[in-house]
Structures are given as structure tokens and as C-alpha cells.
Ligand SMILES: Nc1nc2c(ncn2[C@@H]2O[C@H](COP(=O)(O)OP(=O)(O)OP(=O)(O)O)[C@@H](O)[C@H]2O)c(=O)[nH]1
């Protein structure tokens with residue numbers, strides 16, 4: 001199976017990006033995803049709505065822009081896409097990365113090529129990204145080649161790689177054309193985008209999970225200092241409800257459990273049913289609400305929580321006593337696990353080592 005083709009990392013600099021592709025491939029959604037991506041890297045993005053053909057296109061992009069909190073330039077009354085792009089570039093000149101959404105067509109017809117070329121001439125984009133939908137399978141490769149021949153794209157984004165059996169086929173087909181794959185889209189939400197890394201993709205296909213992606217996700221949401229503090233506490237064998245609360249906070253902050261588990265190695269994802277995961281996610285949420293009703297003293301020293309306190313906490317958090325007891329049971333199990341971890345010298349050593357790396361800023 002040959003799936004390593006060309007891949008490319010997008011530069012983190014001031015630039016103009018033009019999105020192109022056929023109908024419904026995910027251009028507009030990907031505009032917002034990219035905006036969020038650059039925003040996270042500290043750059044200021046702006047969006048231009050130059051799809052003048054689909055009536056709702058302007059509203060869609062404006063809404064997405066609001067979601068990610070970036071400015072959107074557009075003029076629903078203007079029917080000339082090139083005019084909009086020119087005005088948009090001026091209006092958004094304070095932005096670092098300007099992303100231009102364009103209209104789609106049913107096929108790569110002369111009219112589409114003409115419009116793409118005109119916009120490209122007016123905007124002189126640093127990147128011309130083709131968006132292709134993974135669910136079309138091998139056809140994605142055909143599209144990539146055709147667009148590349150027609151207007152020299154600089155890269156491809158493969159959208160809808162979530163839950164598509166044909167995703168691998170699409171990716172391998174595109175990878176074998178000359179067009180480098182830059183990003184993959186893995187869901188409908190604005191954060192569902194990943195830089196494409198062929199090695200990582202292979203390991204995921206082979207069921208080895210995607211630890212790299214997991215670590216990146218963790219880095220985004222985890223406060224390094226807090227994580228280090230927790231790690232040191234774990235090593236000392238001390239583990240209070242407060243520590244557990246922080247851990248849950250980190251975990252739930254990383255997004256839906258299913259996504260996290262999908263990134264774990266050894267085909268873990270197959271072993272946990274979606275229902276079970278949803279149940280766990282709900283349980284974590286409930287636990288957090290219960291803990292919010294506990295006093296500092298109880299959080300630091302959970303062993304003082306006996307019957308009367310259980311009742312009070314249940315009442316305060318709108319739960320039943322059995323839920324509070326379930327939380328305490330879960331805490332005691334976690335604490336035992338943590339104690340075992342702290343007692344394991346080999347694990348301790350490897351954790352120490354990773355902390356040293358963290359100290360060295362690595
Ligand atoms: N599951 C999933 N859905 C996606 C992804 N990217 C886009 N979509 C969905 O695909 C549909 C079409 O996306 P758009 O962004 O509107 O596509 P477009 O290329 O702008 O479409 P036109 O403007 O009509 O040409 C929407 O319902 C999106 O939510 C993805 O990575 N995963």
C-alpha cells in the first residue's frame with residue numbers, strides 16, 4: 001500500500017490563501033477551520049466571502065466567522081467576485097492571514113476556471129488550496145490532478161475524513177498526484193482540522209493510534225505548570241479530589257472522549273462502544289458538578305465526607321446520594337492507581353525524565 005505521497009506544512013506567516021473546489025466539498029467550513037488554526041498559532045486571520053453564486057454563502061461564512069471570532073468581509077449585493085476580493089483585501093489589510101472563500105461548481109468547467117484565474121490574478125494568493133471530500137474516494141485524486149493542471153494549486157485539504165471508509169483511498173489517490181496534502185478535515189466543527197502527516201496517517205490506519213495528535217491536543221488545552229504540579233503530586237503518592245478535578249478538567253477540555261480514544265494506540269477505540277463513551281462523558285460531567293458543591297476542606301481531605309455530608313452535597317448539586325458515593329468510589333480507585341504508580345520505580349524514573357525535558361523547555 002503506497003500512501004506516502006507529498007505532504008507540506010503551511011507556513012506561519014502573513015499570507016493570502018484562496019480556497020477552491022467543486023460544490024459542497026467543504027470550502028466554506030474549511031475557511032473557518034483554517035482561521036481558527038492560524039488564530040491558535042498567534043496570527044490574525046480574516047475571511048473574504050466571494051461566493052456570489054450560492055445565495056446563502058455570505059450568511060454561512062459570516063456565521064462561521066462569528067463562531068471563531070474573526071472578521072469577515074463580504075457584500076451580498078455585489079455580484080462580481082473579483083470586486084469583492086479586491087475590496088476585501090483592502091478592508092482586511094490589518095489581518096495577517098486572509099482566507100478567500102470562493103464558489104463551487106458541479107464540474108471543472110471553463111466558467112469556474114475563468115473565475116478562479118481572475119480571483120487569483122487579483123489576490124495573488126500565496127496558497128491556492130483545493131478542498132476535496134474524502135467520501136468520493138479515488139475520485140479525489142482525479143479532481144486534484146485536474147485542478148492542478150488547470151490552475152496550479154499549491155496544496156490540497158481533504159475534508160470529511162471522519163467516518164469514511166473511502167477516506168484512505170481518497171488520501172492515497174491525492175498523495176500520488178503532484179499536489180501535496182496539507183490538512184485533513186475530521187469533522188463538522190471548526191476545530192476538526194489536522195495538519196497532514198503521512199507517517200502519522202499510516203500508523204492510524206494500522207490501528208496504532210495517533211499519539212502525536214493526542215499530545216498536540218493535550219498541549220493546546222493543558223496548562224503546562226498545572227500538569228507538572230499534578231505529575232509531581234502523583235509521584236509523591238498524594239492525590240486529592242482537587243487533583244482529580246483538575247485532571248478531569250484537562251480531559252474534558254480536550255474535546256469529546258470518542259475523539260481522544262480514537263487517537264489512542266492498540267485499537268482501543270474498537271473496544272469501547274460509543275454508548276459506553278457517552279456514558280463516561282456524562283459521568284465525568286456529573287462528577288464535576290458534584291465536586292463544585294464540595295467545600296475546599298472536603299476536596300483536600302475526602303475521607304471526612306460521611307453520610308450527612310453526602311446528603312448535603314447531593315442536595316447542593318441536584319444529584320442523589322448514590323451519585324456522590326459513586327464519585328467517592330471512583331476517587332478511591334484512582335487514588336489506589338496513583339499510589340501504585342508512585343510505588344513503581346521504573347514508571348517514576350520515566351516520569352522524572354519527562355519532567356526534566358519539560359524543565360529544559362522541550
Ligand atoms: N463530517 C464532516 N463534514 C464536513 C467536513 N467539512 C465540511 N463538512 C460538511 O460538508 C457540508 C458542505 O460544506 P461547505 O463548507 O458548505 O462546502 P462548500 O465547498 O463551501 O460548498 P459550496 O459553497 O456549496 O460549494 C457541510 O454540511 C459541512 O458541515 C468534515 O471534515 N467532516
Ligand SMILES: [Mg+2]
Pocket residue numbers: 027028029051057101102103104
Ligand atoms: Mg461554500
